[in-house]
Amino acid sequence: xxxxxxxxxxxxxxxxxxxxxxxxxxxxxxxxxxxxxxxxxxxxxxxxxxxxxxxxxxxxxxxxxxxxxxxxxxxxxxxxxxxxxxxxxxxxxxxxxxxxxxxxxxxxxxxxxxxxxxxxxxxxxxxxxxxxxxxxxxxxxxxxxxxxxxxxxxxxxxxxxxxxxxxxxxxxxxxxxxxxxxxxxxxxxxxxxxxxxxxxxxxxxxxxxxxxxxxxxxxxxxxxxxxxxxx
Numbered sequence: 673x674x675x676x677x678x679x680x681x682x683x684x685x686x687x688x689x690x691x692x693x694x695x696x697x698x699x700x701x702x703x704x705x706x707x708x709x710x711x712x713x714x715x716x717x718x719x720x721x722x723x724x725x726x727x728x729x730x731x732x733x734x735x736x737x738x739x740x741x742x743x744x745x746x747x748x749x750x751x752x753x754x755x756x757x758x759x760x761x762x763x764x765x766x767x768x769x770x771x772x773x774x775x776x777x778x779x780x781x782x783x784x785x786x787x788x789x790x791x792x793x794x795x796x797x798x799x800x801x802x803x804x805x806x807x808x809x810x811x812x813x814x815x816x817x818x819x820x821x822x823x824x825x826x827x828x829x830x831x832x833x834x835x836x837x838x839x840x841x842x843x844x845x846x847x848x849x850x851x852x853x854x855x856x857x858x859x860x861x862x863x864x865x866x867x868x869x870x871x872x873x874x875x876x877x878x879x880x881x882x883x884x885x886x887x888x889x890x891x892x893x894x895x896x897x898x899x900x901x902x903x
Contacts, residue, residue: 804864846877
Protein backbone atom coordinates (compact mmCIF):
# COMPACT_ATOMS: atom_id res chain seq x y z
CA UNK A 673 0.00 0.00 0.00
CA UNK A 674 1.07 3.58 -0.63
CA UNK A 675 1.96 5.27 2.65
CA UNK A 676 2.14 8.99 3.37
CA UNK A 677 3.38 10.66 6.54
CA UNK A 678 1.86 13.99 7.53
CA UNK A 679 3.60 16.19 10.12
CA UNK A 680 1.46 19.06 11.45
CA UNK A 681 3.76 21.94 12.37
CA UNK A 682 1.78 24.74 13.99
CA UNK A 683 4.27 27.46 14.94
CA UNK A 684 2.03 30.13 16.44
CA UNK A 685 1.55 28.93 20.03
CA UNK A 686 1.62 31.88 22.45
CA UNK A 687 3.17 29.78 25.22
CA UNK A 688 5.71 28.12 22.90
CA UNK A 689 6.80 30.74 20.37
CA UNK A 690 8.61 29.42 17.29
CA UNK A 691 8.58 25.94 18.83
CA UNK A 692 8.85 24.19 15.45
CA UNK A 693 12.22 25.77 14.63
CA UNK A 694 13.50 26.11 18.18
CA UNK A 695 16.72 24.17 18.66
CA UNK A 696 16.70 21.16 20.97
CA UNK A 697 20.12 19.65 21.63
CA UNK A 698 21.44 21.66 18.69
CA UNK A 699 18.76 20.80 16.12
CA UNK A 700 15.42 22.39 15.16
CA UNK A 701 12.59 20.45 16.77
CA UNK A 702 10.94 19.51 13.49
CA UNK A 703 14.13 17.85 12.24
CA UNK A 704 13.73 15.02 14.74
CA UNK A 705 10.32 13.98 13.44
CA UNK A 706 11.30 14.37 9.79
CA UNK A 707 14.40 12.23 10.34
CA UNK A 708 12.31 9.60 12.14
CA UNK A 709 9.92 9.44 9.20
CA UNK A 710 12.78 9.24 6.69
CA UNK A 711 14.56 6.50 8.63
CA UNK A 712 11.37 4.48 8.94
CA UNK A 713 11.74 3.91 5.20
CA UNK A 714 8.12 3.09 4.47
CA UNK A 715 6.74 6.30 3.01
CA UNK A 716 6.00 7.22 -0.58
CA UNK A 717 5.82 10.85 0.53
CA UNK A 718 6.40 12.94 3.67
CA UNK A 719 4.39 16.13 4.01
CA UNK A 720 4.65 19.04 6.45
CA UNK A 721 1.62 21.27 6.96
CA UNK A 722 2.30 24.51 8.78
CA UNK A 723 1.11 28.06 9.42
CA UNK A 724 4.56 29.66 9.18
CA UNK A 725 6.39 30.48 5.91
CA UNK A 726 9.74 30.14 7.73
CA UNK A 727 8.95 26.50 8.48
CA UNK A 728 8.20 25.92 4.79
CA UNK A 729 11.52 27.54 3.81
CA UNK A 730 13.44 25.48 6.36
CA UNK A 731 11.96 22.20 5.16
CA UNK A 732 12.46 22.97 1.48
CA UNK A 733 16.10 23.96 1.96
CA UNK A 734 17.14 21.18 4.33
CA UNK A 735 14.84 18.41 3.12
CA UNK A 736 14.11 19.08 -0.58
CA UNK A 737 12.24 15.80 -0.95
CA UNK A 738 9.68 16.88 1.67
CA UNK A 739 6.45 18.52 0.52
CA UNK A 740 6.01 21.48 2.88
CA UNK A 741 3.07 23.84 2.48
CA UNK A 742 1.06 26.52 4.27
CA UNK A 743 -2.38 25.54 5.48
CA UNK A 744 -5.38 27.89 5.88
CA UNK A 745 -5.01 29.96 9.03
CA UNK A 746 -8.38 28.80 10.36
CA UNK A 747 -6.81 25.37 10.77
CA UNK A 748 -4.44 26.82 13.36
CA UNK A 749 -7.14 28.34 15.55
CA UNK A 750 -7.80 26.77 18.97
CA UNK A 751 -11.10 25.30 17.74
CA UNK A 752 -9.48 23.56 14.76
CA UNK A 753 -9.62 19.76 14.83
CA UNK A 754 -6.62 17.65 14.00
CA UNK A 755 -8.82 15.57 11.69
CA UNK A 756 -9.51 18.66 9.57
CA UNK A 757 -5.79 19.46 9.45
CA UNK A 758 -5.04 15.94 8.22
CA UNK A 759 -7.84 15.98 5.65
CA UNK A 760 -6.70 19.33 4.19
CA UNK A 761 -3.10 18.10 3.95
CA UNK A 762 -4.09 14.87 2.20
CA UNK A 763 -6.44 16.63 -0.21
CA UNK A 764 -3.58 19.00 -1.08
CA UNK A 765 -1.35 16.01 -1.86
CA UNK A 766 -4.01 14.36 -3.98
CA UNK A 767 -5.22 17.40 -5.90
CA UNK A 768 -1.99 19.37 -6.10
CA UNK A 769 0.67 16.69 -6.47
CA UNK A 770 -1.16 13.58 -7.67
CA UNK A 771 -0.17 11.60 -4.58
CA UNK A 772 -3.01 9.24 -3.64
CA UNK A 773 -2.19 7.35 -0.42
CA UNK A 774 -3.79 4.18 0.90
CA UNK A 775 -2.38 4.65 4.40
CA UNK A 776 -1.91 7.87 6.35
CA UNK A 777 0.39 8.36 9.32
CA UNK A 778 0.11 11.49 11.40
CA UNK A 779 3.37 12.08 13.26
CA UNK A 780 3.51 14.53 16.16
CA UNK A 781 6.59 16.77 16.24
CA UNK A 782 5.94 17.48 19.93
CA UNK A 783 7.06 13.90 20.72
CA UNK A 784 10.63 14.03 19.33
CA UNK A 785 11.75 10.97 21.33
CA UNK A 786 9.78 8.79 18.93
CA UNK A 787 11.97 6.30 17.04
CA UNK A 788 11.51 4.69 13.60
CA UNK A 789 10.81 1.21 15.03
CA UNK A 790 7.47 2.37 16.45
CA UNK A 791 6.52 4.02 13.17
CA UNK A 792 7.19 0.80 11.27
CA UNK A 793 5.33 -1.16 13.93
CA UNK A 794 2.27 1.05 13.48
CA UNK A 795 2.16 0.26 9.76
CA UNK A 796 2.65 -3.46 10.41
CA UNK A 797 -0.12 -3.46 13.01
CA UNK A 798 -2.52 -1.75 10.62
CA UNK A 799 -1.83 -4.38 7.97
CA UNK A 800 -1.44 -7.57 9.98
CA UNK A 801 -4.37 -7.11 12.35
CA UNK A 802 -6.77 -5.65 9.77
CA UNK A 803 -7.28 -2.55 11.92
CA UNK A 804 -9.04 0.62 10.79
CA UNK A 805 -6.64 2.80 12.77
CA UNK A 806 -3.59 2.40 14.99
CA UNK A 807 -2.58 4.72 17.81
CA UNK A 808 0.56 4.86 19.95
CA UNK A 809 -0.06 4.39 23.66
CA UNK A 810 1.66 3.81 26.97
CA UNK A 811 0.43 1.75 29.89
CA UNK A 812 -0.87 3.66 32.90
CA UNK A 813 -1.13 1.72 36.17
CA UNK A 814 -2.21 4.73 38.20
CA UNK A 815 -5.50 4.74 40.08
CA UNK A 816 -7.92 6.94 38.17
CA UNK A 817 -10.96 8.83 39.45
CA UNK A 818 -14.08 10.26 37.81
CA UNK A 819 -16.74 12.65 39.07
CA UNK A 820 -19.47 10.87 41.03
CA UNK A 821 -22.57 11.78 43.02
CA UNK A 822 -20.55 12.48 46.19
CA UNK A 823 -17.30 13.70 44.70
CA UNK A 824 -14.56 11.70 43.03
CA UNK A 825 -15.02 7.95 42.61
CA UNK A 826 -12.53 5.28 41.60
CA UNK A 827 -12.90 4.47 37.92
CA UNK A 828 -12.33 0.75 38.46
CA UNK A 829 -13.52 -0.42 41.88
CA UNK A 830 -11.85 -3.79 41.42
CA UNK A 831 -8.46 -2.09 41.41
CA UNK A 832 -9.09 0.12 44.44
CA UNK A 833 -7.29 -2.04 47.00
CA UNK A 834 -4.81 -3.70 44.68
CA UNK A 835 -1.12 -2.91 44.70
CA UNK A 836 0.15 -0.93 41.74
CA UNK A 837 1.70 -3.88 39.90
CA UNK A 838 -1.55 -5.86 40.10
CA UNK A 839 -3.81 -3.13 38.73
CA UNK A 840 -5.34 -3.54 35.33
CA UNK A 841 -3.56 -1.00 33.15
CA UNK A 842 -5.28 1.70 31.18
CA UNK A 843 -3.84 2.65 27.82
CA UNK A 844 -3.19 6.35 27.29
CA UNK A 845 -2.93 7.80 23.81
CA UNK A 846 0.41 9.61 23.76
CA UNK A 847 -0.34 11.38 20.48
CA UNK A 848 2.94 10.41 18.82
CA UNK A 849 1.48 8.28 16.01
CA UNK A 850 -1.92 8.03 14.40
CA UNK A 851 -2.16 5.61 11.47
CA UNK A 852 -5.28 5.04 9.39
CA UNK A 853 -6.55 3.85 6.04
CA UNK A 854 -7.41 6.76 3.77
CA UNK A 855 -10.97 5.49 3.33
CA UNK A 856 -11.58 5.51 7.09
CA UNK A 857 -10.50 9.14 7.43
CA UNK A 858 -12.41 10.16 4.30
CA UNK A 859 -15.61 8.77 5.82
CA UNK A 860 -15.22 10.97 8.87
CA UNK A 861 -14.48 8.06 11.22
CA UNK A 862 -11.49 9.25 13.19
CA UNK A 863 -10.87 5.93 14.96
CA UNK A 864 -13.05 3.57 12.95
CA UNK A 865 -14.37 0.31 14.39
CA UNK A 866 -11.13 -1.62 14.89
CA UNK A 867 -8.44 0.29 16.78
CA UNK A 868 -4.98 -1.24 17.00
CA UNK A 869 -2.16 0.07 19.12
CA UNK A 870 1.60 0.38 19.38
CA UNK A 871 2.85 0.18 22.95
CA UNK A 872 5.60 2.68 23.74
CA UNK A 873 7.53 3.23 26.98
CA UNK A 874 6.19 6.15 28.98
CA UNK A 875 9.63 7.82 28.81
CA UNK A 876 9.50 7.98 25.01
CA UNK A 877 5.92 9.22 25.17
CA UNK A 878 6.89 12.57 26.67
CA UNK A 879 5.26 15.45 24.78
CA UNK A 880 6.16 19.13 24.65
CA UNK A 881 3.19 21.07 26.01
CA UNK A 882 4.79 23.91 27.99
CA UNK A 883 8.24 25.36 28.80
CA UNK A 884 8.82 22.79 31.55
CA UNK A 885 8.24 19.74 29.35
CA UNK A 886 10.28 21.44 26.61
CA UNK A 887 13.24 21.70 28.99
CA UNK A 888 12.81 18.09 30.15
CA UNK A 889 12.70 16.68 26.65
CA UNK A 890 15.75 18.68 25.63
CA UNK A 891 17.70 17.09 28.47
CA UNK A 892 16.57 13.65 27.31
CA UNK A 893 17.60 14.42 23.73
CA UNK A 894 21.01 15.61 24.93
CA UNK A 895 21.44 12.40 26.91
CA UNK A 896 20.49 10.31 23.86
CA UNK A 897 23.00 12.21 21.70
CA UNK A 898 25.76 11.73 24.28
CA UNK A 899 24.99 8.00 24.43
CA UNK A 900 25.10 7.68 20.64
CA UNK A 901 28.44 9.52 20.48
CA UNK A 902 29.86 7.33 23.26
CA UNK A 903 28.93 4.20 21.32
